[in-house]
Amino acid sequence: MPLVSMRQVLDEAAKGGYGVGAFNVNNMEQIQAIMEAARETKSPVIVQASRGARAYAQDRYLTHLMQAAVELYPEIPVVMHLDHGNSVATCKSAIEQGFTSVMMDGSLTEDGKTPSSFEYNVKVTREIVQIAHAKGVTVEGEIGCLGGIEDGHGAGLDGLSHLTDPDQAVEFVKQTGLDALAIAIGTSHGAYKFTSKPTGETLKMNRLIEIHNKLPNVHLVMHGSSSVPKDLQDVINQYGGKLRPTWGVPVEEIQLGIKNGVRKVNVDTDNRLAITGAIRKVFAETPEKFDPRDYMKPAREAMKKVVALRMTQFGQAGHAADYQPLPLSEIAKRYN
Ligand code: G3H
Numbered sequence: 001m002p003l004v005s006m007r008q009v010l011d012e013a014a015k016g017g018y019g020v021g022a023f024n025v026n027n028m029e030q031i032q033a034i035m036e037a038a039r040e041t042k043s044p045v046i047v048q049a050s051r052g053a054r055a056y057a058q059d060r061y062l063t064h065l066m067q068a069a070v071e072l073y074p075e076i077p078v079v080m081h082l083d084h085g086n087s088v089a090t091c092k093s094a095i096e097q098g099f100t101s102v103m104m105d106g107s108l109t110e111d112g113k114t115p116s117s118f119e120y121n122v123k124v125t126r127e128i129v130q131i132a133h134a135k136g137v138t139v140e141g142e143i144g145c146l147g148g149i150e151d152g153h154g155a156g157l158d159g160l161s162h163l164t165d166p167d168q169a170v171e172f173v174k175q176t177g178l179d180a181l182a183i184a185i186g187t188s189h190g191a192y193k194f195t196s197k198p199t200g201e202t203l204k205m206n207r208l209i210e211i212h213n214k215l216p217n218v219h220l221v222m223h224g225s226s227s228v229p230k231d232l233q234d235v236i237n238q239y240g241g242k243l244r245p246t247w248g249v250p251v252e253e254i255q256l257g258i259k260n261g262v263r264k265v266n267v268d269t270d271n272r273l274a275i276t277g278a279i280r281k282v283f284a285e286t287p288e289k290f291d292p293r294d295y296m297k298p299a300r301e302a303m304k305k306v307v308a309l310r311m312t313q314f315g316q317a318g319h320a321a322d323y324q325p326l327p328l329s330e331i332a333k334r335y336n
């Protein structure tokens, strides 16, 4: 099965009333962890690479690793998505490399830091929609700005200063024709999201529900959805790490989001924590070891466990064989 359209995967998720985790990757072990979790749970998957990941791994390595994944796991529908494309050029190059879905994040200007204007956002997103849809490639856009900052991407805001305005979201969807809409409801990227357990008030779940009521047929995307579990923090700190106390997005809040139109759930930090904890443990307990496989294997296994758990919690588990993925050429015809 070749890489598939994210639009098809999200349409199916909407029909089935479940969410699909979108997990970030930078290397072979992370891709392997996701694919093993997908096989174990029989889940369709979205594998995503950021600009930083593309620079770190090189597009050719990434796309060939993804080709290996689809060959080795023919029963799993796999989307390859560009996370936070900062410009039309970045999205275009991802499409040329074979990504089947791109995020044009025009909520920030090209520097990936400065909140942009609505007009700029519409212009760049619409441009990518035209280019992508002609090839059957899916487009995610963003309205409102997330908090936090990751690898130079993000406005470094507190997560609450640029929440998505529901009426503007309606206008944005109308003017761009995108497939999936990332919204800002108080989440942020990275490990340090909240200083205490967030409630439905801290996270603006009512705002999400309002947006869903106005746009019932639009696939919503929740970025910054790591739950930053205490047990993963503890392993890191137990073996010499220095994480400050922190809270992420509770899984119950994500599940409430999924009941209200969230179809794509972005998770990176939880996997980073799992990998780092596993590696620290090997280093601390067996300092004589120096074969990378001795620590990369437990790291990959720890990430697989987190991903499999999220797949079950988001509801995508068991849905890999529900439908026959269509070739992108067929999807392209549907956009006409
Ligand atoms: O957007 C945030 C993701 O966690 C990707 O992070 O840009 O450091 O690869 P990155």
Ligand code: 13P
Residues within 6 Å of the ligand: 024, 083, 084, 188, 189, 190, 191, 222, 223, 224, 225, 226, 227, 266, 267, 268, 269, 270
């Ligand atoms: P986390 O940092 O919460 O994992 O968010 C990842 C993300 O939104 C990637 O786009």
Ligand code: ZN
Residues within 6 Å of the ligand: 084, 189, 223, 224, 266
């Ligand atoms: Zn994000």
